[in-house]
């Protein structure tokens with residue numbers, strides 16, 4: 001796997017961190033994990049148990065979340081399909 005991204009262009013997060021709301025793509029299998037809350041732990045990849053993800057932070061989280069309080073306690077939590 002080649003990694004040619006310039007420093008600072010690509011962010012990664014590891015399992016056990018709380019990187020905040022966003023999309024996290026497993027670097028091994030490409031599985032996408034979504035975190036909706038700032039206090040949600042990033043877990044190991046359910047598919048391959050990899051601990052490292054590429055980060056794609058949400059530019060806008062959700063239209064119904066406008067305040068920091070809403071980020072911590074979202075009005076309604078969207079369930080990721082199982």
Ligand SMILES: [Zn+2]
Nearest residue numbers: 026029045048
């Ligand atoms: Zn994986």
